[in-house]
Amino acid sequence: MPELRVLLKNIDVPNQKDLAVYEQDQGYATLRKAREQTPDEVIEIVKTAGLRGRGGAGFPTGIKWSFVPKDPNLEKYLVCNCDESEPGTFKDRVIIEKDPHQLIEGIAIASYAIGAKKAFIYSRGEFYEGIHILQAAVDEAKAKSHLGDLDIVVHTGAGAYIAGEETAQLDSLEGRKAQPRSKPPFPAIAGLYGKPTVVNNVETLCNAVHIVKNGAEWFQSIGKERNNGTKIFQISGHVKKPGVVELPLGTTLREVIFEHAGGMLDGRTFKAVFPGGSSCSLLTEKDLDVEMDFDSLAKLKTMLGTASLIVMDDSADMVKVAHRLMEFYQNESCGKCTPCREGTRWMVQVLERILSGEGTQSDLDLILNVCDDMAANSFCPLAVGAAPPVISSVVNFREEFEAYVQKNPNADKPREMKVKAYI
Amino acid sequence: MSTETKNKQSENIKQEMINLTIDGQVVSTPKGSTVYQAAQQLGIDIPIFCYQDRMPALGACRMCLVEVEKMPKLAASCSQGAMEGMVVHTKSKKAEDGRKSIIEFLLINHPLDCPICDKGGECPLQDNTLDYGSGISRFVEDKRKLEKKTALGPLLIVDQERCIACARCTRFGEIVAGDDALKLKDRGFRTEIGTPNDQPVESKFIGNTIQMCPVGALTSQVYRFRARPWDNDTVESTCTLCAVGCNMKVDTRDNEILRVRSVENRDVNDIWMCDKGFFGYEHVNDDNRIKTPLIRRNGELVPAGWEEVLELIANKFKEVKASPKVGALGGSPLTVEENYFFQKLFREVVESPNVDARVGLSQQDKDQEAIPAGTEISLGEIESLDNVLVLGSDLTETFPVIWLRLKQGMNNGAKVVVTGHHQTEVSPHSNKEIIHAPGEEFAVLDQLEKEVLPTLKGKSALFIGEQYLKSTSRRKILSTLLKWKKQNPELSLNILEGTGNDLGARFAGMHPAIGPAGSDAKQTGLSSSDMLIQASKEPWDLFYVAGANPAAKVPAPLWDQIREKTKFLVVQDLFLTKTAEEADVVLPTLSFIEKGGHVINIEGRIQEIRAAKSAPEGLLSDAEIFTLIAQRLGTTLILDKEFSEHLKVERLPFKVPTQLEEISASTQLEEIKGEQLRLSLSQKLFDHGTRVQYSPAIEQLVKEPTISIHPEEAINRLLKEGDLVVVESEQGTLKGTLKVTEAVAKATVVIPEGFPELSVAQLGMKLSNATAVIVKKG
Numbered sequence A: 001m002p003e004l005r006v007l008l009k010n011i012d013v014p015n016q017k018d019l020a021v022y023e024q025d026q027g028y029a030t031l032r033k034a035r036e037q038t039p040d041e042v043i044e045i046v047k048t049a050g051l052r053g054r055g056g057a058g059f060p061t062g063i064k065w066s067f068v069p070k071d072p073n074l075e076k077y078l079v080c081n082c083d084e085s086e087p088g089t090f091k092d093r094v095i096i097e098k099d100p101h102q103l104i105e106g107i108a109i110a111s112y113a114i115g116a117k118k119a120f121i122y123s124r125g126e127f128y129e130g131i132h133i134l135q136a137a138v139d140e141a142k143a144k145s146h147l148g149d150l151d152i153v154v155h156t157g158a159g160a161y162i163a164g165e166e167t168a169q170l171d172s173l174e175g176r177k178a179q180p181r182s183k184p185p186f187p188a189i190a191g192l193y194g195k196p197t198v199v200n201n202v203e204t205l206c207n208a209v210h211i212v213k214n215g216a217e218w219f220q221s222i223g224k225e226r227n228n229g230t231k232i233f234q235i236s237g238h239v240k241k242p243g244v245v246e247l248p249l250g251t252t253l254r255e256v257i258f259e260h261a262g263g264m265l266d267g268r269t270f271k272a273v274f275p276g277g278s279s280c281s282l283l284t285e286k287d288l289d290v291e292m293d294f295d296s297l298a299k300l301k302t303m304l305g306t307a308s309l310i311v312m313d314d315s316a317d318m319v320k321v322a323h324r325l326m327e328f329y330q331n332e333s334c335g336k337c338t339p340c341r342e343g344t345r346w347m348v349q350v351l352e353r354i355l356s357g358e359g360t361q362s363d364l365d366l367i368l369n370v371c372d373d374m375a376a377n378s379f380c381p382l383a384v385g386a387a388p389p390v391i392s393s394v395v396n397f398r399e400e401f402e403a404y405v406q407k408n409p410n411a412d413k414p415r416e417m418k419v420k421a422y423i
Numbered sequence B: 001m002s003t004e005t006k007n008k009q010s011e012n013i014k015q016e017m018i019n020l021t022i023d024g025q026v027v028s029t030p031k032g033s034t035v036y037q038a039a040q041q042l043g044i045d046i047p048i049f050c051y052q053d054r055m056p057a058l059g060a061c062r063m064c065l066v067e068v069e070k071m072p073k074l075a076a077s078c079s080q081g082a083m084e085g086m087v088v089h090t091k092s093k094k095a096e097d098g099r100k101s102i103i104e105f106l107l108i109n110h111p112l113d114c115p116i117c118d119k120g121g122e123c124p125l126q127d128n129t130l131d132y133g134s135g136i137s138r139f140v141e142d143k144r145k146l147e148k149k150t151a152l153g154p155l156l157i158v159d160q161e162r163c164i165a166c167a168r169c170t171r172f173g174e175i176v177a178g179d180d181a182l183k184l185k186d187r188g189f190r191t192e193i194g195t196p197n198d199q200p201v202e203s204k205f206i207g208n209t210i211q212m213c214p215v216g217a218l219t220s221q222v223y224r225f226r227a228r229p230w231d232n233d234t235v236e237s238t239c240t241l242c243a244v245g246c247n248m249k250v251d252t253r254d255n256e257i258l259r260v261r262s263v264e265n266r267d268v269n270d271i272w273m274c275d276k277g278f279f280g281y282e283h284v285n286d287d288n289r290i291k292t293p294l295i296r297r298n299g300e301l302v303p304a305g306w307e308e309v310l311e312l313i314a315n316k317f318k319e320v321k322a323s324p325k326v327g328a329l330g331g332s333p334l335t336v337e338e339n340y341f342f343q344k345l346f347r348e349v350v351e352s353p354n355v356d357a358r359v360g361l362s363q364q365d366k367d368q369e370a371i372p373a374g375t376e377i378s379l380g381e382i383e384s385l386d387n388v389l390v391l392g393s394d395l396t397e398t399f400p401v402i403w404l405r406l407k408q409g410m411n412n413g414a415k416v417v418v419t420g421h422h423q424t425e426v427s428p429h430s431n432k433e434i435i436h437a438p439g440e441e442f443a444v445l446d447q448l449e450k451e452v453l454p455t456l457k458g459k460s461a462l463f464i465g466e467q468y469l470k471s472t473s474r475r476k477i478l479s480t481l482l483k484w485k486k487q488n489p490e491l492s493l494n495i496l497e498g499t500g501n502d503l504g505a506r507f508a509g510m511h512p513a514i515g516p517a518g519s520d521a522k523q524t525g526l527s528s529s530d531m532l533i534q535a536s537k538e539p540w541d542l543f544y545v546a547g548a549n550p551a552a553k554v555p556a557p558l559w560d561q562i563r564e565k566t567k568f569l570v571v572q573d574l575f576l577t578k579t580a581e582e583a584d585v586v587l588p589t590l591s592f593i594e595k596g597g598h599v600i601n602i603e604g605r606i607q608e609i610r611a612a613k614s615a616p617e618g619l620l621s622d623a624e625i626f627t628l629i630a631q632r633l634g635t636t637l638i639l640d641k642e643f644s645e646h647l648k649v650e651r652l653p654f655k656v657p658t659q660l661e662e663i664s665a666s667t668q669l670e671e672i673k674g675e676q677l678r679l680s681l682s683q684k685l686f687d688h689g690t691r692v693q694y695s696p697a698i699e700q701l702v703k704e705p706t707i708s709i710h711p712e713e714a715i716n717r718l719l720k721e722g723d724l725v726v727v728e729s730e731q732g733t734l735k736g737t738l739k740v741t742e743a744v745a746k747a748t749v750v751i752p753e754g755f756p757e758l759s760v761a762q763l764g765m766k767l768s769n770a771t772a773v774i775v776k777k778g
């Protein structure tokens, strides 16, 4: 099936980032159309369309918007999540760099729907170029009065994966260290500065523009039931054509990898893939025909997440993969809760030891067990996502781990704890 | 939810209740409670680390995991709301396994240096490990290696390896004290305790964090490695280092004080104390204490026996009996009983009416004073107030723990308006602030009357402090507040003034116009400043000074005259103060930690102090000294029955007159001329008084005192920060270092009291706020 470009339609148009160019293809007309309807009508369209959040969790967007209290005296905020720090994820970046006005129009529509007069774009700080492009676009849209009384602030993060988690993002916006908050209360009730706040991903908000423009039925006609619309897939790893590709939800994994990403590098064979960013269980050869949508992947006990495919061929060393990913989570753990702060570190140490040839047979079960404990009892989903890549690597490629362990002559003996004097 | 919000809710008559089952028992709990709180109602103990019931739950440590039926994961009971019909298991295998896993995670990087850890024996991590820890560790990696001894300022030492990142200490600064003193820096397993910008910790309350830390990560410079808790003897008492009167316990070992901790009293200090309370006891252990009576021979103070000095004093008393030129000064550090004996000794034995515990700058006569210090509400009520007006009171410097109670009130929704001559630590938290020059109080009160009074709804309180009270218009200011009270019956009046046992001294009758228990003195005596002024002009027979240092409280030339004209000077104190150095007889006495008795705090609450250690050999308490002297003169000093009855009530009633008659006494403000500025005296918690000087830990918290003016005033005078300047009043001059800050009102100069190195007393006797002075280059 060919690519179906909706969000990415104009990314290759020269100077698409300029307002004048954006306006040529009905730019901001949809916003005007939305404002001719009541906010509730706008929410209803998005609800009917069945749009699910593209930030990873897949929560229905219209329903999220409808949670915001209608009280006109209450200040409300919209936060656009552009932290994009999940390994393998690079879709929001394309939009803010190539077609920023599409996002701004989406933000304005969503703000109108929930009654927010102030919106924030929280971008990861490393998007240096994108942030400047976004800021220029916001200024231009403001200058040409497209935004009405809506104020949009582009905020730069300081480099933390956890700042992508919505409540941690709110803390960061308020000037604190990014650490997740307890839910309830959910942001829609008490979010930024304690006020009702909707946090939506960049791709989610862009989808809203097209839904309002083309109608709920059009959106439902794409993809599958409960999994409607297109999705920007990002493919990285050992493929011929890494990059972004927009396809209807439900396209098979095989098609994404072997048609759109050009298949595996010459002379290599497919080994495994993380289908939805790094925080999910990997899939192998036998799973290639799975349809890439929220529900089908959930059935395989993995996740669509951000639809970021990290593809590995037969040259991938799964112990190194597990170690590298766990190291990421160790470094990105915010440190608030015990299981994640301590567990990620512990697992990195064990994997390092295995890699250095000092692993023991019992380490493998220890990894499975500790990862379970960590994911089961953590405060937020970061640690929940840290476990599956490692667990699924051990489960699917246990022989690779055992090969490392067997380098250790004492592999079958339990290791003695090193006791050190600290006094 | 904090306990406070819960208290507020329980005031609602119809509190919605919900029912849930925990470990098979049904419990009915107010809506909004957490599972942890409901379990507590049943007496079911759930282990916690990060949760501390004075702060909202954080849910971070995960120690409190429980199993809730129909929930896919274990729930953190401290933050999990209790819901109708919920079925909770705290002891199921699943719940216990969850908690075991948390303990395992907490221990893998914990140094387990229990044998040398201060917390050992009173450590929640130790206790929970006993309950949930596995005997064998699955962790065979290297433990995290971190700094074992980082000093974050003079009092606090952190052992980064022991920290379990529960965030109690950092949240205390954010939520309870509002000083943001500590921060968890970096993230993940690299998380460490630090301070903003890595500066020495800035807090008056850091002792509380040491007390709250559930492990031995935070220790104090003073107690660190000094004892194991089970070796300590503990006595509960009351702190008398300021007039809040925090309840405390004193730990001693081999008769040496090792540390002070707070004791919960919801009516007074809740569970808090300030660092003066935590660490200010050190002077008691100091070797510079006077060890024997001293007597002046050939111009030198030399040791003498008690017999000799008591006999000498008794004989002097006989000589000066009924002389009008005799005075008794001091009493703030003494107990109520001791003050009672002190005034009785003078009024009845020496037959002198000149007794005054108030030794210092301004002392109004009874009429000017109008209403003495005290609070209408109890300190425990502060956290449920809706509105507070803080008028001219530097709360954190004078009544530190009242600030903590007020902050809790603000967390519960109280609105706070602050006025004064300079900004304070409360300023950033206030909803409205008016900074104004001394003397402009009435304009400010007018403004408040128009803008703020009409908006007050619910329980409101006025806290009026020394900036306003040390004004010549004190009576008129108070009469305005009484008028407000008439208009708003829900407005309470709280007069925050004084320190130590000032209220107790007054109640005992150490006041020239007032006898015991508030009776009128049979014969009105001279106030301490009138005595001192008189003694500077004409020969004076005798001064008996107990727990005061008048030499530091009057201009030096004036003191020289007083000393010269005073025939006999007795000083009774812990240390050889400036006054003691010039005495004829010096009597060593006991500190508040070595004796028993009663003290009265700012609320008029009568509290007990108890001896936590025995008296140093050869020393007598103030009470014993007074009794022995009286005995030699044929009088037995006893507490009379009627007076002791008064000490049995919980709180003395705070009597607020319904209105104050205008009196003719001058309330006119002196005109300000040309270059003059108005003086405002400020107070510092860590001043350079004797007790701080001999408490090495808190002495390090003393900041160099400065003379502060607004930048505009500095420019007008061609002065800049750091300049050496001279302040001139009509009566004297004072040299010091200039601080230029926008925190101070224009037309104002702020000078702290309590620093020998910047002795504001040099500017004259009877100084008041708004006294006109000149500041110029020195």
Ligand SMILES: Cc1cc2nc3c(=O)[nH]c(=O)nc-3n(C[C@H](O)[C@H](O)[C@H](O)COP(=O)(O)O)c2cc1C
Pocket: A052, A053, A054, A055, A056, A057, A058, A059, A061, A081, A082, A083, A084, A085, A086, A161, A162, A163, A164, A165, A166, A167, A199, A200, A201, A202, A204, A205, A380, A381, A382
């Ligand atoms: C550790 C972590 C990192 C996350 N990072 C991002 C991110 O970079 N961008 C994003 O949109 N959502 C991220 N999320 C998901 C957000 O919490 C939130 O669900 C999302 O922004 C909601 O937007 P949506 O409803 O439009 O999907 C992250 C979640 C977690 C737990």
Ligand code: SF4
Pocket: A162, A180, A332, A333, A334, A335, A336, A337, A338, A340, A341, A378, A379, A380, A381, A382, A383, A384
């Ligand atoms: S799981 Fe815990 S430590 Fe990890 S990021 Fe979430 S709150 Fe922070």
Ligand code: SF4
Pocket: B162, B163, B164, B165, B166, B167, B168, B169, B170, B193, B209, B212, B213, B214, B215, B217, B218
């Ligand atoms: S120092 Fe103590 S109180 Fe502070 S976070 Fe660490 S363990 Fe908790």
Ligand code: FES
Pocket: B047, B048, B049, B050, B051, B058, B059, B060, B061, B062, B063, B064, B065, B076, B077, B078, B079
């Ligand atoms: S006590 Fe509940 S999570 Fe820490």
